Amino acid sequence: xxxxxxxxxxxxxxxxxSSPSDRGGRIDRRDLLRSFGTLGAIGTGTTAGxxxxxxxxxxxxxxxxxxxxxxxxxxxxxxxxxxxxxSFENVFIDATxxxxxxxxxxxxxxxxxxxxxIRGELSSANGAAFRLQVNDGATGVFENVYLGDGAIPGDHGxxxxxxxxxxxxxxxxxxxxxxxxxxxxGSATGRSERxxxxxxxxxxxxxxxxxxxxxxxxxxDRSVVRDSVVVVDGDVPANAGGQKNAxxxxxxxxxxxxxxxxxxxxxxxxxxxxxWEGDDNSVSLARVIDSEVAAEDxxxxxxxxxxxxxNVGSDPTVERPPDVPTSAxxxxxxxxxxxxxDFAGGSGDxxxxxxxxxxxxxxxxxSTAEPGxxxxxxxxxxxxxxxxxxxxxxGALAALDANLPGxxxxxxxxxxxxxxxxxFARGDRSTNxxxxxxxxxxxxxxxxxxxxxxxxxxxxxxxxLGGRAADAWEYTGDVDMLRVRLPNDGSILSVxxxxx
Numbered sequence: 211x212x213x214x215x216x217x218x219x220x221x222x223x224x225x226x227x228s229s230p231s232d233r234g235g236r237i238d239r240r241d242l243l244r245s246f247g248t249l250g251a252i253g254t255g256t257t258a259g260x261x262x263x264x265x266x267x268x269x270x271x272x273x274x275x276x277x278x279x280x281x282x283x284x285x286x287x288x289x290x291x292x293x294x295x296x297s298f299e300n301v302f303i304d305a306t307x308x309x310x311x312x313x314x315x316x317x318x319x320x321x322x323x324x325x326x327x328i329r330g331e332l333s334s335a336n337g338a339a340f341r342l343q344v345n346d347g348a349t350g351v352f353e354n355v356y357l358g359d360g361a362i363p364g365d366h367g368x369x370x371x372x373x374x375x376x377x378x379x380x381x382x383x384x385x386x387x388x389x390x391x392x393x394x395x396g397s398a399t400g401r402s403e404r405x406x407x408x409x410x411x412x413x414x415x416x417x418x419x420x421x422x423x424x425x426x427x428x429x430x431d432r433s434v435v436r437d438s439v440v441v442v443d444g445d446v447p448a449n450a451g452g453q454k455n456a457x458x459x460x461x462x463x464x465x466x467x468x469x470x471x472x473x474x475x476x477x478x479x480x481x482x483x484x485x486w487e488g489d490d491n492s493v494s495l496a497r498v499i500d501s502e503v504a505a506e507d508x509x510x511x512x513x514x515x516x517x518x519x520x521n522v523g524s525d526p527t528v529e530r531p532p533d534v535p536t537s538a539x540x541x542x543x544x545x546x547x548x549x550x551x552d553f554a555g556g557s558g559d560x561x562x563x564x565x566x567x568x569x570x571x572x573x574x575x576x577s578t579a580e581p582g583x584x585x586x587x588x589x590x591x592x593x594x595x596x597x598x599x600x601x602x603x604x605g606a607l608a609a610l611d612a613n614l615p616g617x618x619x620x621x622x623x624x625x626x627x628x629x630x631x632x633x634f635a636r637g638d639r640s641t642n643x644x645x646x647x648x649x650x651x652x653x654x655x656x657x658x659x660x661x662x663x664x665x666x667x668x669x670x671x672x673x674x675l676g677g678r679a680a681d682a683w684e685y686t687g688d689v690d691m692l693r694v695r696l697p698n699d700g701s702i703l704s705v706x707x708x709x710x
Contacts, residue, residue, distance in 0.1 A: 211550040212594070213395055218537075220337075222633075227596050228636035229247060235666075236347070237272070238684075239345070239450075240269060242432070242691075246661075246667060248699060250672070251272075251639045262288060266528045266669070267547065273680065274399055276540075277300040277301060277302050277325070277542035277543055277544075278300060278301050278302070279301075279302045279303075279304060279583055280301065280302070280304070280541075281304045282303065282305045282306045282307060282310040282311070282312065282330075283307055283310065283469060284307040284309055285307075285308075285309045285310070286311075286571045287310075287311040287312065287313055287536065287567060288303060288305070288310075288311070288312045288313070288314070289313050289314070289315075289317045290314055290315075290559070291317070291631070292312075292314070292315070292316040292317075292321050292323060293316075293318045293321065293565075294318030294319040294320060294321060294345075294348075295318075295319065295320050295321065296321050296322075297320075297321065297322040297323070297324065298314075298316070298322070298323045298324075298326065299322065299323075299324045299325050299326070299544070300324075300325045300326075300542055300543070300544055300666060301325070301326045301327075301443070301542055301605045301636045302326075302327050302329070302538055302541075302542035302698075303326070303327065303328045303329065303538070304329055304330065305329065305330035305332055306329060306330035306570050307329055307330075308543040309333045310330060310332070310333060311332050311333055311337075312328055312332060312339050313337050313338065313339065313341070314339065314340050314341070315340075315341045315343075315679075316340065316341070316342050316343070316350060316599075317330020317341075317342075317343040317344075317374075318343075318344075318345055318348070319344065319345045319347075319348030319349075320348050320349060320350070320376070321332055321344075321350050321351075322351045323340070323342075323350075323351070323353075323355065324351065324352075324353050324355075324544065325353075325357070325541055325542055325543070325544030326356075326541060326542065327354045327355070327356035327537065327538025327539060327540065327541035327542045328356075328357055328359065328538055329355065329359060329537075329538035329539070330359055331359050331361060331362060331388075332358055332360070332361040332362070332366060333361070333362055334358075335405055335646040336364060336365040336366060336450075337366060337367075337528060338366070338367065338368065338369060338395070339357060339361075339366070339367070339368050339369070339371050340352070340355075340357075340369045340370070341371075341372065342369060342370070342371050342375070342379055342608075343371065343372055343374050343375045343409075343522055344375055344376070344377030344378060344379050344409060345376065345377050346376040346377055346402065346407070347377060348377040349377060349378045349379075349380065350378070350379045350686075351380050351382075352369070352379065352380065352381045352382070352384070353380070353381070353382035353383050353384075353385070354382070354383045354533070354535055354541055355384050355385070355535075355541060356385045356535045356536075356537060356538045356540065356541035357369070357384065357385060357386045357387070357389070357393075358386065358387040358388075358419075358536075358538075359387075359388070359426050359538070360384045360387055360388025360389050360390075360421075360447060361388070361389055361390060361447065362390075362447065363390050363447045363449070363450070363452075364390055364447075364449065364450050365391045365447040365449055365450045365626065366386040366389065366390055366391055366393070367389055367390075367391040367392045367393075367395050367546075368386045368389045368392070368393050368394060368421070369381070369384070369386070369392075369393070369394040369395065369396070370392075370395045370398070371394075371395065371396040371398060371399055371409070371411055371457070371595065372398055372399065373398050373399055373401055373404055373405050373406040373407060374399075374405075375398075375399040375407060375409035376399070376407035376408060376409045377409055377410070378409070378410045378412070379396070379409065379410065379411045379412070380412050380414070381394060381411065381412065381413045381414070381416060382413075382414045382415055382416065383391075383414075383415050383416060383531075383533045383534050383535065384416040384417070384534070385415075385416070385417050385530065385534045385535055385536070385541070386416070386417070386418050386419075386421060386425070387419040387420055387421065387423065388419075388420050388446070388447055389421045389422065389447065390422045390423075390446070390447040390448060390449050390450075391422065391423055391449055392423045392424050392425075392427050392573070393418040393421035393424065393425045393426060393607060394413060394416075394418070394422060394425075394426045394427065395423075395424070395563045396411040396413075396426070396427055396428045396429065396433065396508075397427045397428055397429030397430075397460070397461075397463045397465070398429070398463075399411070399429065399430055400428075400429030400430040400462070400463030400464060400465045401408065401429070401444075401463050404463070406429075406430075406463065408430050408431075408434055409430060409701075410430060410432055410438070411428055411430065412433065412434050412435075412436070412640075413426050413428075413435045413436070413438060414435075414436045414437055414438065415436075415437045415438060415531045415534065416435075416438045416439075416531070416534065417438065417439050417530040417531060417534045418438070418439070418440045418441070419440075419441050419442070419443070420441070420442055420443065420444050420445070420446050420456070421446060421456065422441075422447055422448065422449060422454055422455070422456050422457065422480075423449070423455060423456065423457065423460070423488070424456075424457040424458070424460035425440035425441075425442075425456075425457070425458050425459060426438070426440060426458075426459045427457075427459070427460040427461075427462065428459075428460075428461060428462070428463070428465060428467045429461065429463030429465040429467070429494070430463070430465040430467075431465050431466045431467075432466070432468075433465060433467045433468075434467065434468040434469070434470060434602075435459055435467070435468075435469045435470070435472055436468075436469075436470045436471060436472070436657035437470070437471050437472070438470070438472050438473075438531065439472065439473045439474075439475045439526075439527070439528055439529070439531060439629075440458040440473075440475075440484075441458060441473075441474075441475045441476075441477075441526075441528040442456045442458065442475075442476045442477065442478050442480060442481040442509070443475065443477045443478055443480070443528070444478055444480075444644060445480055446478075446480045452641075454480045455482050456476070456480050456481045456482055457481075457482045457483055457484075457485075457486040458474045458476055458481075458482075458483065458484040458485060458486075459474065459484070459496070460484050460486045460487075461485070461487040461488075461494050461495070461496040461515075462487075462488065462494060463494065464493045464494050465494050465495075466494065466495040466497070467494070467495070467496055467497070468499060469485065469496060469497065469498045469501060470499045470501070471498065471500050471501060472498075472501045472502075473501065473502045473503075473526035473527050473528060474501065474502070474503045474504070474526055475503075475504050475505075475506075475511075475526045475528050476504075476506075476509035477504075477505075477507040477508075477509060478507055478508060478509065478642045479507070479508035479509075481505070481508070481509035481510065482509065482510045483505070483509075483510050483511050483512065483513060483514045484504070484505055484511070484512045484513065485498055485503070485505045485512065485513050485514075485517050486513075486514050486515060487513075487514070487515030487516045488514065488515040488516075491504070492614070494515075494516060495516050495517075496513075496515070496516065496517045497517075497518045497519070497520065498513075498516070498517060498519045498522050499520045499521060499522075500520070500521050500522075501521075501522050501523075501526075502522070502524065502527065503519075503522055503523075503524060503526060504524045504525070504526050512647070522701040523675045532574050533573060533602070540587060545572060547570075547572075547602035547603055548572055548602045548604060548709055549602065549603050549604070549611075549706045549707060549708065549709055550600060550601065550602050550603075550706075550707070550708060550709075551566065551600070551601050551603065551705075551706065552598055552599070552600045552601075552701075552704070552705070552706040553592070553594055553598070553599045553600075553612060553704075553705055554594060554596075554597065554598040554599070554704045554705075555594060555596070555614055555696075555700070555702055555703035555704060556593070556594050556596055556614060556615070556702065556703075557595060557596055557683050557702070558559065558595075558602075559615070560614060560615040560620060561593045561594070561595055561612075561614075561615055561616070562593060562594040562595070562612065562613070562614045562615070562703065563592075563593045563611075563612070563613050563615065563616050564591065564593070564594070564599075564610075564611065564612040564613070564705075565589070565590065565591035565592075565609075565610070565611050566589070566591075566601075566607065566608075566609060566625075567589045567590075567607075567608040567609045567610075568588045568589075568603045568604065568605045568606060568607055568608055569588065569605035569606045570588060570603060570604030571587075571588065571603065571604050571605070571607070572585050572587075572589070572590045572599055572601055572602070572603045573585065573586055573601065573602045574590065574600075574605070574688045575590070576593075583599060585601070588603075588605070588608070597663075598622075605626065606688040606689075607625060607627065607688060607689045607707065608627045608628070609621065609625060609627060610624065610625035611624055611625075612624075612694075612703075612705050614658070614696075614702070614703050618635060618637055618700070619637040619638065619639040619640075619700060620637045620639050620640045620642060620696070620703070621634075621636050621644055621694075621696050621702075621703050622631075622633075622634075622635045622637070623646075623694050623705050625692075629698050630684050630685055630686060631647060631682060631683070631684055631685070632682070632683045632685055632689070633680055633681065633682040634646045634673070634678075634680065634681045635675070635679070635680035635681075635682075635696065636675040636676070636677070636679055636696070637689045640676075640696065642696055642697035642701075642702060643675065643676045643696075643697055643698070644674065644675040644676075644694065644695070644696040644697075644703075645672070645673070645674045645675075645676050645694075645695050645697075645698060646672065646673055646674075646675075646681075646692075646693065646694045646695070647670070647671070647672040648670065648671060648672075648689060648691060648692040648693070649669055649670040649689075649690045649691040649692075650669050650670075650685045650686070650688065650689055650690060651669070651687035651690055652669065652685060652686030652687025652688045653668055653669060653685065653686050653687070653690045654666060654669060654670070654671055654683050654685045654686075655670070655683070655684045655685075656671075656683060656684075657682040657683065657684060659679075659680055659681055660681055660682075660683070661681075666683075667689075671683060689707060690707075690709075691707055691708050691709075692705065692706070692707040693705070693706050693707075693708075694706075
């Protein structure tokens with residue numbers, strides 16, 4: 211195995227591409243939120259209308275009634291720009307014509323690329339399908355994107371993050387396969403000798419398969435790959451020099467990067483190391499945590515360089531995480547599940563048991579792909595022992611029951627929309643204080659169970675329970691946010707509802 215980069219495009223001097231109270235004493239919302247922590251949400255915008263051959267998509271789905279199609283003609287390149295506060299959503303790009311290519315730039319502050327699929331193997335010998343940059347103090351969101359048809363051999367990468375990136379880039383639900391120059395190339399921003407500005411890159415719930423050079427590549431402190439799958443199990447497209455060196459995850463440029471709850475399998479002679487840490491000065495660190503890693507069938511090995519493994523097994527599951535789109539059209543339609551719910555807690559024989567129902571759709575994430583966790587239509591249920599089970603959903607929360615354990619002797623949370631009631635209870639087996647916060651789209655009123663230390667406004671409330679006790683509230687509308695902790699750090703029980 212050649213220990214060099216294997217890419218004529220790596221470490222280039224010139225980067226690819228270019229782009230221009232008491233019970234009757236209410237409190238105000240600011241004070242209430244300050245007392246429990248600030249909660250945020252990601253907004254969405256309108257679909258960008260830039261490109262070639264625009265036509266309305268006719269397929270329908272429960273999540274989205276339409277998408278926009280851009281057809282790239284033979285020999286043409288589709289080159290839209292997405293700038294600050296703009297969004298590019300629900301887009302299907304047909305690049306199946308001969309020599310058709312796509313090169314999309316997103317740059318500036320607080321832009322969104324979501325629900326985008328490219329169909330067709332791209333033909334360019336250089337550049338990147340997506341070039342993503344975020345300004346300091348801002349965030350860019352790149353999610354539910356299908357890049358699974360890849361590109362012809364050469365120096366074409368799927369996603370490239372330039373040295374000028376200095377904010378936070380969040381990549382989620384990406385399907386990236388068969389690219390000759392990295393699936394996601396996010397290390398250049400850590401290249402200090404070339405003015406790299408050290409921007410953060412997070413990759414979550416994503417799938418990379420048979421990409422040359424690296425499935426995912428990162429190079430700045432605090433960057434992370436989480437809940438994702440990387441696999442090399444067949445031929446990868448060669449770079450312009452004809453080389454093949456398919457790493458799983460490459461940590462480079464001096465960054466300290468976390469790889470959490472991931473499955474990595476390299477099982478082909480084109481494959482290199484599952485986790486490759488290294489650069490010229492070897493100061494970077496790859497921490498592999500709670501993951502499954504295996505190298506076989508001619509791959510070079512599991513690790514090389516400064517890699518620290520913690521609770522790592524050797525039996526990876528290489529199926530796509532549940533949220534990852536399986537085709538360009540599926541990505542374009544989008545799932546449009548705007549809220550998430552996270553259950554965590556339990557230990558030993560004290561299982562956390564939960565169920566919830568919505569008026570819309572529920573999708574489990576990779577964390578819920580376990581025996582005992584189930585999703586059927588608008589209902590989900592499961593159990594947790596110390597782990598975190600996360601779901602996404604649309605519509606209103608119709609009901610929720612979370613009990614620790616099944617007899618509620620430690621704690622319970624109940625939401626019943628039909629009765630207009632939310633209840634938090636602490637059992638006699640617990641010696642810790644339970645704290646909670648919630649916000650609804652309508653209004654709230656306390657019941658007789660509410661004591662003087664609980665505080666509330668027209669639509670929000672917070673409280674704490676010590677000893678065996680229960681707080682019940684009446685409400686109208688939908689539950690927009692909810693947070694429960696036992697104790698304050700949530701190490702025994704935590705339940706969270708918030709915008710995704």
